[in-house]
Amino acid sequence: MKKILTLVFVSVLGGIITLGTYKLFLEKEDNTVILQNKENPTFLPTSNVTTLLNAAENTDFTAAAENTVHAVVHVKNVTLSSGQMTLQDLFSGRSSQRAQMGTGSGVIINADGYIITNNHVIKNAHELSVTLNNNKTYTAEIIGTDPKTDIALLKIESDEALPYVTFGDSDTVQIGEWVLAVGNPFNLTSTVTAGIISAKSRDLTGRSSQSFIQTDAAVNPGNSGGALVNTNGELIGINTAITSQTGSYIGYSFAVPSNIARKVIEDIMEYGNVQNGVLGIRGGTLTSDVAEEIGVTYTEGVFVNEVTKNSGAEKAGIKSGDVIKKLDNIEISKFEDLSGYIKAKRPNDIVNVEIFRDNKLKSFAVKLSKTDIFSVNFMKMELQDLTESFKEKYDINYGVMVKKTENKWLYSNLGISEGYIITGINDIKVESIEDISKLKEQYGDDTLENIKKLEYINNRKEKKEVIFR
Incomplete structure (x- = not known):
């Protein structure tokens, strides 16, 4: 028993000696001092998330x-x-x-x-x-x-006045502005999600034909047709699409700007169809290569490649080589900006166009033309887009119409003449003359030799298909 007590005593004594030695000789001195500062300290945010969360806390979405x-x-x-x-x-x-x-x-x-x-x-x-x-x-x-x-x-017909949303001005929304997406995802009643404007004038087709508002507000299946509103509760967009590999929201959604949507429904109510005005130019977003070629240092705007004959742009004095910078004081950085703004206008509307020419700013008042002025020459035929009223009348969803033809071979062998509608070439769906222009660029002067299949609708509105061997 004495041996056990002696052993315990020696162990405790050894521990005390070891701890004292460490505290005296090995442990570093702690020089930390806690100060009391009467002034408010300055905090630097470690990321943009902190700033956005603080902004969200200060924004009232309830109204x-x-x-x-x-x-x-x-x-x-x-x-x-x-x-x-x-x-x-x-x-x-x-x-x-x-x-x-x-x-x-x-x-x-x-x-x-x-x-x-x-x-x-x-x-x-x-x-x-x-x-x-x-x-x-x-x-x-x-x-x-x-x-x-x-x-x-x-x-819908209701015996009582219904609650409604007023339109806002989608041209004035800014990137970073808070928005709410309201819809019925997953068959629920109205659901609200919040986010910011991520980008404007987004095109999902690759043809610069669309001009969506992009937002990171969560949008899921069932939200299509719902409202995108600003913090005042004004309608600035109609939620339309998401980008997703799963079919559910993963970070981006897209809305038709309210100015475009409003113009479309006003046309439907007043005219029964959509009245599309056109500026009368062909071109694209100004690139570095084009900027270098024409000798300018900026790379924002729309470069005019071609001016349509008899269009409002031609009559106003706009020329090939001009760079469009503004429409009615709205900045134009890319072609989607231009197409989105023009979609909210009608034929005969006057648009003030500001352009750069010879390093000088010039302004032109352009009266917008009707869409039927657009045509393209292809295989000795002049083709033009179908009007919406024509599509509706004959239940034809796409194609381009033969306006004039000098192609005697197609006429004598297939009967293709004025009024025929080209709907497909080489299994490529032809929706507009933009598709024809791409085929011209692809095949060049050997277009006829490269065509293996032609789909068209004759004057009796019968669909035909011909395979060339």
């Missing part, structure tokens, strides 16, 4: 949300599609059809029940209904659509 949620509706679209044919269907000579349901969102824009949504939300509708945020459901009527901008106008 904007309250103004919007009751004006955003749930849209249900029932379409009919051909089902698998049974043996009974075959003998009876009938085709079976089954109903499919699609959903989206819409925005009430006046107390009378007019609703704006996306064209793809109500496309091929057999039955169309709208449910308000108070769960009341109405049958909806399609007033008109514009597939190019993906905008549609609906109407």
Whole structure:
């Protein structure tokens, strides 16, 4: 027992000696002093996230949300599609059809029940209904659509005045500005998400034909046709698309600017179709190569390659080689800026165009022309885009019309003459004369020799297809 106590005592004593030696000789002196400063210290943010979160805390979204949620509706679209044919269907000579349901969102824009949504939300509708945020459901009527901008106008009949959202000016929104996306994702009632304007004048086609507002507000399936509003609750866009490999939101969404959407529905209500004005130029975003070629140091603007004959641009004095910098004092940095602004205008509208020519600023008042002035020469034929009224009248969705032809071979062998519509070349869908211009660039002077297949619609509106061997 004495041996055990002795052993414990020696161990404790050894520990005390070891700890004292470490504290006396080895441990570094702690010189930290805590100061009390009466002045507020300066903090530097470690990332932009801190700044944005602080800004969000100082922004009140409640009024904007309250103004919007009751004006955003749930849209249900029932379409009919051909089902698998049974043996009974075959003998009876009938085709079976089954109903499919699609959903989206819409925005009430006046107390009378007019609703704006996306064209793809109500496309091929057999039955169309709208449910308000108070769960009341109405049958909806399609007033008109514009597939190019993906905008549609609906109407519901209600005995009471409906809540609605007022339009804002999408040209004045700024990158970094806070916005709310309001819609019905996943068949829920009106849902609000917040984000900022990430970019403006975005094109998703690669043809500079679109001008979306890009935002990082979360948008998911079912949000299509919903509202993008500013912090005042004003409508600045119609949510239309997301970029995703999964089908769900991963960081970016896109909205049709409100100025374009507003102009489209006003045209539908007043004229029954969309009145598209054109400036009358062909060109593209000014690049470094073009800037060097024409001897300028800036690389922002739209370079004019060609001025359309008899267009408003030609009559006003705009020439090939000019660089467009502003439209009505709106900065034009790229072609999408120009196309987006012009889409909000009509034929005969006057637009003040500011250009650089010979290193000098010049201004021209241009009266916008109708779209039927646009044409392109191809295989000894003059082709032009189809008007929206023509497409609607003959139920033709795409193609270019033969305006004039001097191609005797195509006429004598295929009968292709004025009024024929070219819809495809070499299995490439021809939607507009832009597609024809690309084929011209691809094939050059040997166009006819390189064509292996031609699809067209004759004057009796019959679809034809010819394979050249």
